[in-house]
Amino acid sequence: MSRINKVFKKLRAKGEKALIPFITAGDPDLATTRSLVLEMAAQGADIIELGVPFSDPLADGPTIQASSLRAMQAGVHLEDVLNLTGDLRGHTQTPLILMGYYNPMLQYGLERTATTAAARGVDGFIIPDLPPEEASTWRVAALQVKLDTIFLAAPTSNAERIKHLGRLTKGFLYYVSVTGITGARTELPSDLVESLAQVRSLVKCPLAVGFGISTPEQVANLAPYVDGVVVGSAIVQRVARLKGPELIKEVGDFIAALKAPLRAK
Amino acid sequence: MPALSELDEAYRKIHRTTEFRQELAWYFKSYVGRPTPLYFARRLTIELGGAQIFLKREDLAHTGAHKINNTLGQGLLARRMGKTRLIAETGAGQHGVATATVAALLGLSCDVYMGTEDIRRQRLNVIRMKLLGATVVPVESGSRTLKDALNDAIRDWVTNVRHTHYVLGSVGGPHPYPMIVRDFQSVIGRETRAQLRRRTGKLPQCLVACVGGGSNAMGLFHTFLDDPVRFVGVDAAGHGIDSSYHSATLVAGSLGVLHGAFSYLLQDPWGNIQEAHSLAPGLDYPGVGPEHSFLKDQGRAEYVAVTDAEALDGFNLLSRTEGILPALESSHAIAYLSKLAPEYSAEDIIIVNLSGRGDKDVEVVAEAMEVSGEPH
Numbered sequence: 001m002s003r004i005n006k007v008f009k010k011l012r013a014k015g016e017k018a019l020i021p022f023i024t025a026g027d028p029d030l031a032t033t034r035s036l037v038l039e040m041a042a043q044g045a046d047i048i049e050l051g052v053p054f055s056d057p058l059a060d061g062p063t064i065q066a067s068s069l070r071a072m073q074a075g076v077h078l079e080d081v082l083n084l085t086g087d088l089r090g091h092t093q094t095p096l097i098l099m100g101y102y103n104p105m106l107q108y109g110l111e112r113t114a115t116t117a118a119a120r121g122v123d124g125f126i127i128p129d130l131p132p133e134e135a136s137t138w139r140v141a142a143l144q145v146k147l148d149t150i151f152l153a154a155p156t157s158n159a160e161r162i163k164h165l166g167r168l169t170k171g172f173l174y175y176v177s178v179t180g181i182t183g184a185r186t187e188l189p190s191d192l193v194e195s196l197a198q199v200r201s202l203v204k205c206p207l208a209v210g211f212g213i214s215t216p217e218q219v220a221n222l223a224p225y226v227d228g229v230v231v232g233s234a235i236v237q238r239v240a241r242l243k244g245p246e247l248i249k250e251v252g253d254f255i256a257a258l259k260a261p262l263r264a265k
Numbered sequence: 266m267p268a269l270s271e272l273d274e275a276y277r278k279i280h281r282t283t284e285f286r287q288e289l290a291w292y293f294k295s296y297v298g299r300p301t302p303l304y305f306a307r308r309l310t311i312e313l314g315g316a317q318i319f320l321k322r323e324d325l326a327h328t329g330a331h332k333i334n335n336t337l338g339q340g341l342l343a344r345r346m347g348k349t350r351l352i353a354e355t356g357a358g359q360h361g362v363a364t365a366t367v368a369a370l371l372g373l374s375c376d377v378y379m380g381t382e383d384i385r386r387q388r389l390n391v392i393r394m395k396l397l398g399a400t401v402v403p404v405e406s407g408s409r410t411l412k413d414a415l416n417d418a419i420r421d422w423v424t425n426v427r428h429t430h431y432v433l434g435s436v437g438g439p440h441p442y443p444m445i446v447r448d449f450q451s452v453i454g455r456e457t458r459a460q461l462r463r464r465t466g467k468l469p470q471c472l473v474a475c476v477g478g479g480s481n482a483m484g485l486f487h488t489f490l491d492d493p494v495r496f497v498g499v500d501a502a503g504h505g506i507d508s509s510y511h512s513a514t515l516v517a518g519s520l521g522v523l524h525g526a527f528s529y530l531l532q533d534p535w536g537n538i539q540e541a542h543s544l545a546p547g548l549d550y551p552g553v554g555p556e557h558s559f560l561k562d563q564g565r566a567e568y569v570a571v572t573d574a575e576a577l578d579g580f581n582l583l584s585r586t587e588g589i590l591p592a593l594e595s596s597h598a599i600a601y602l603s604k605l606a607p608e609y610s611a612e613d614i615i616i617v618n619l620s621g622r623g624d625k626d627v628e629v630v631a632e633a634m635e636v637s638g639e640p641h
Contacts, residue, residue, distance in 0.1 A: 055407065055537035056416055056523065059423075065406060077535040103522045107536030129525065131266045156267040156426060180424030 003095045003123045004148050004171035007046050008206040008227055015264040018228030019044055019219075020208055021235055021255060022099065024051035024067040026076025028243070030084050036239070039252040041094040044259030049126065049230065052081050052100030059128040061183025063233040066240065078104045078113070082120050089121030097150065097171075099126040105138075114141040124148030124171045132168050143170075155179050155195060159202055166203025172228060175199055177211045184214035184233040188222075196225040220261035231258055268426040269525075273441040275346045280448065285341065292337050293452065296370070297327045299334075301453075303460035303616070308586040313602055316470065316609030320589075320619045321457050323481065330592065330621030331453060331481045332363035336432055338449035340367035343430035350374045350429040354418040356383055356411030356477070357547035357594065358390025359621055360434030365399035367432075375399040378418045380409035383546050389625050408540035411477075411550045415524055435478025436554030439525025443554050450484025457616060458488050470609060471495040474618040475597040476515065476568065477548035479557045481620035486566065495567070497605065498557060499597045501543035502570035512541035514553040515561055515568035528555040544573040544633065545593035547621070575600040577633055580623065592621030593629065 001009070011018055021040050025033050037048055053071035057064060078100065085096050098117065105113045105127070117125070124147055130138060132151055142149045148171030153162050156179055166173050177192055178185065189195075192209075200207055209222055210230025219229050238250050279285050293299040302325065306318045323331035336353070343351060351368045352375070355361030361377035368375030377394055381403045384391050394401050407413035415438070422431035433442045436450070461469060472489060474482035476498040486496045503511035511517065518529035523538055531539040531551035541551040560566035571579070576593060579600030583591045591599055598617050606615060623630070630636070 053537075055539075056412070058416055058419055058524070061420075062406075072537065077537075103530075103532070103538070104536035106522055107532065107534065129522070133266070154267065154423075158267065161267065178424075179426060181420045 002146065002148050002171060004047060007095055008172065011046065012227070017223050017226065017262040018046040018208065019255065019259045019262050020047045020049060020210070020228050020230040021045050022049040022051060022230060022232030023235055023239060024053060024064065024071050025081040025084060026053055026071035026074050027067045027236070027239055028070050029074050030076060030080060032243070032247070034084060034088060035248050036251055037088055038091060039248050040255045041092045043252045043255040045094060045255055047095045047097060047228070049097045049099045049232070050081060050085070052078050052098055052104060054101040054104055057101060059181055061181045061233065063184065063236050063240070064182050067236045078108050082116050082122070085117070085122050086120035095123040096121065097124040097126060098122055099128070102127050102130045110138050111141045114145050114147055118145035118147055122147065124150050126150045126152070126174060128152060132165065150174055152176055153199065155189070162199055162202045166205055169205055172206035172208045173203055174230070175207060175209045177209050177213065180211070182211050182233055184237065185212035188212055188218060192222070193225055196222070200225060216257045216261055219258050223262050229262065268422065269439055269441065276342060276441055276445055279342060279345050285345070289338055289341055292341070297333050297337065298325065299452065300456040300460065301325050303457055303464070306587050309583065312582070312586050313606035315606035315611070316613040316615040317611065318602060318606060319461065319469070319614060319616045321453060321485065321616060323453060323618060323620050324589070324591065324595070324622035328359070328363050328366050329624065330359040330363065331450060331484060331618070332360045332434060333366065334452055334484065335434065335446050335449040335480060336360070336363040336367045339430065339432045339445065340371050340373065343373065344371055346430065348373070348428055348430040350376070350425070351432050352376045352378065352418050352421050352429055353432045353434060354378045354411065354414035355434065356414065356549055357545070357592070358383065358387040358394070358625060359547060361399070361401070362390050362393045362397070364432045365394045365397035368399060369397050376402050376421070378402050378404050378414040378421070380404045380411065380414050382409040383411065383414070386546055386629060387625060410541070410546065412538065412541070412552070419524065435480040436483045436556060437478040437524060437526055437528070437552050443526065443556055446480050447483045447487055447556065450480050451487040453481065453484035453618065454486060454488030457485060461614070461616070465614070467614065468492050468494055469614040469616045471497060471605065471615045473497045473499065473598045473601060473605065473615060475499045475548060475594045475620065476553060476557060477501070477512065477550050477594060478552070479554040481618050483554060483556060485616070485618045496560065496565065497601065498566055498568045499601045500568055500570040501545055501548035501576070501597055502572040503542040503544070505572055506570055510542035511570070512543040512548050512550060513570040514551060515557060516570040520558070523552040526552065526555045528558040529553055529561070544576060544629065545597065547592070547594040548597065569601060571597045571600045577630065580630055589619070590623035590627070591619055592623050593626045595620045596623070
């Protein structure tokens with residue numbers, strides 16, 4: 001059983017839900033990312049997503065686009081992110097997922113990406129621009145080294161596709177709350193809860209929801225319908241605004257606030 | 266993905282029906298002015314001293330470029346799919362203008378994404394789009410050119426897919442776009458083949474077209490795939506292939522994935538996409554249609570590159586020998602004729618796709634060649 005599966009199993013036994021924060025690795029530098037990951041893990045993050053910087057982050061809104069650009073300007077590439085996870089693995093057992101676009105992995109080599117990642121203690125990958133139809137080579141490479149390949153489902157995915165994705169995905173199914181790109185939103189779609197209930201009935205794997213979720217109130221509203229909640233842009237906005245110990249503390253407090261409604265009542 | 270599947274399914278169902286084909290053919294004839302002439306360029310032929318040069322006059326199509334063939338096809342398709350809004354990316358502005366035109370024609374709303382760098386270079390087309398009732402959305406991200414406009418158009422499409430159709434302008438991007446755009450543009454090659462056969466009873470020896478994303482080249486080549494005809498695609502070498510300022514994807518790029526297509530790309534060793542550079546904004550794209558990559562790898566087509574300076578020479582050459590101001594994009598294809606035509610004898614025929622007219626480029630050309638607006 002993968003480290004990600006174990007987390008969901010353990011939380012389920014306690015009646016808890018997973019908090020899955022996202023930050024871009026290397027924004028503004030790798031040392032800050034390292035501190036942020038350890039602080040988030042300490043404050044209640046159950047699984048952590050690290051973005052791999054890319055020049056053309058198609059699935060991302062302005063906040064994460066800017067974050068990716070800052071990390072690229074710091075000279076951070078896939079290999080640096082893999083090295084960082086190797087370092088982090090010595091200090092935390094929190095599952096680490098890399099979220100990155102396909103081309104950097106393709107250029108590094110799919111097998112090389114998978115074997116290096118597994119050796120550095122990465123638990124899974126989300127590749128938003130790699131649809132399952134095109135993913136067979138990557139899935140084989142990842143499965144061989146026991147990395148979880150996490151697929152995304154969207155509000156436009158029909159029932160048949162959601163079932164298919166539920167069977168294909170490893171670790172959990174990532175349900176995208178909105179049609180569109182990442183970015184904090186004040187309001188989520190009014191039918192989101194119904195959509196989540198429907199997805200829940202179609203898949204057996206753990207279900208996480210992400211995109212647009214930015215406040216503890218939104219987290220509290222969605223918690224009953226999912227196994228995990230992903231928060232990205234709202235944290236990245238803080239990374240853009242603050243630095244040093246002030247940033248670490250602010251993010252830590254925010255993580256604690258987001259986790260509170262996910263703990264067992 | 267569901268959006269692409271929906272489009273693929275709708276396209277396959279609709280585009281072969283008699284009703285759709287008749288509708289498209291009617292608009293091509295009555296609205297676009299097709300067939301466009303296949304013109305024998307006598308003075309250019311004499312000047313170059315070699316093969317007979319024929320120009321496929323896509324510059325005479327409505328809106329001044331081949332782009333309308335595709336936007337009309339996709340616009341009619343979108344209307345049948347029940348979409349009420351069109352979006353597009355544009356570099357030179359030609360595709361944006363062609364999309365805005367079709368939106369006005371079919372009563373659909375229209376937003377066009379355009380890099381701020383291109384907005385600056387192609388002011389005339391920005392004004393045209395606005396006059397046609399479209400909204401031009403400035404794109405500030407990345408290199409602020411075509412690639413970034415495409416990123417933002419895709420972001421818009423995935424957000425508003427329920428009522429919006431994304432009119433992708435070239436043979437790149439994810440399937441089914443390379444197929445759809447090729448099919449709508451292949452009217453160029455079909456007409457060309459029939460026109461030349463009627464006139465000479467022969468096939469040409471060689472076809473030449475510029476390649477940015479590659480839609481005008483694919484439109485010309487496709488019909489001739491099984492014929493013994495040489496294909497030459499002309500990339501933009503910008504300041505030179507050895508400089509970092511070029512857009513020569515097929516000549517100097519490497520394989521990778523951008524915008525949902527596996528194709529030649531300009532990228533760094535880490536797989537980040539590099540900025541493309543060309544004086545011709547329509548060629549300023551770091552990727553290329555995947556079918557061109559396929560034709561290259563198969564050896565079916567050859568790809569060469571022409572610098573900004575050579576393209577300006579091509580612009581001059583056609584303007585002065587034939588009285589035709591070519592688009593800077595098409596000027597790349599014209600420029601390569603200086604090398605190509607003398608390889609052939611006077612019985613041989615080379616056809617160049619004159620993909621667009623140069624009016625949009627006169628300010629940029631005047632600046633580059635230091636032509637003043639004064640009478641002397």
